[in-house]
Amino acid sequence: MKVRDAMTNDVFVANPEHTIAHAAKVMADIDCGAIPVGENDRLVGMITDRDIAIRAVAEGKGPDTRVREVMSSDIKYCFDHEEIDNAARNMGDQQIRRLPVIDRNKRLVGILSLGDLALSRENGSANEALAGISRPGGAHSQSADSHAV
Numbered sequence: 040m041k042v043r044d045a046m047t048n049d050v051f052v053a054n055p056e057h058t059i060a061h062a063a064k065v066m067a068d069i070d071c072g073a074i075p076v077g078e079n080d081r082l083v084g085m086i087t088d089r090d091i092a093i094r095a096v097a098e099g100k101g102p103d104t105r106v107r108e109v110m111s112s113d114i115k116y117c118f119d120h121e122e123i124d125n126a127a128r129n130m131g132d133q134q135i136r137r138l139p140v141i142d143r144n145k146r147l148v149g150i151l152s153l154g155d156l157a158l159s160r161e162n163g164s165a166n167e168a169l170a171g172i173s174r175p176g177g178a179h180s181q182s183a184d185s186h187a188v
Contacts, residue, residue: 042126043119045159046140046149052077053106055084059091060102073137075147076110082139082147084110116141119148127156 053062059075062074066088076084086106094100094109116139117126130138130153140149 040123040159041119042117042121042123042140042151043149045123045155046119046151047080047155048077048149050147050150052147053086054078055101055105055107055110057106058102059086059095059100059104059106059109059154061084063088063091063102073150075139076106077147080146082114082145083112085114085137085139086110086113086175114139116145117151123151123159126151130156 051065051069053065053075053076055076065074068071072089073085073087075082077087084107086109090109090111095104100108115129115133115135117129119140119142126138128150132138135171137150137152139147140151142148
């Protein structure tokens, strides 16, 4: 099964100049925990509810803080034509729950989440990814000092 067959393809893309209040509202409205960030038709980052909590609120930043200031710019992604088992293995190895999906032209076409894997016909992929994601990690990368802008 290909990633394109399991991914969510209706994806909101935040702008780096949006406020974190706007990003949080969108997350609440569409019931998601992560939003890709795009600028000039390029994927430049991801912002998660955890980024907002750890890199903004915990650091005393207010709701008008720009997405650019707290997003993760080290983006992991997969291709829509990739086998789902390969993407799931990468999610587990990298301990991430969501991957932006790009096409051969490097345009964002969707998001592949752990939930998408669980709902796919090949839900053994979800077990593999979950096992890797649940493995105790090393130093956490959510601190304000550890992300590039």
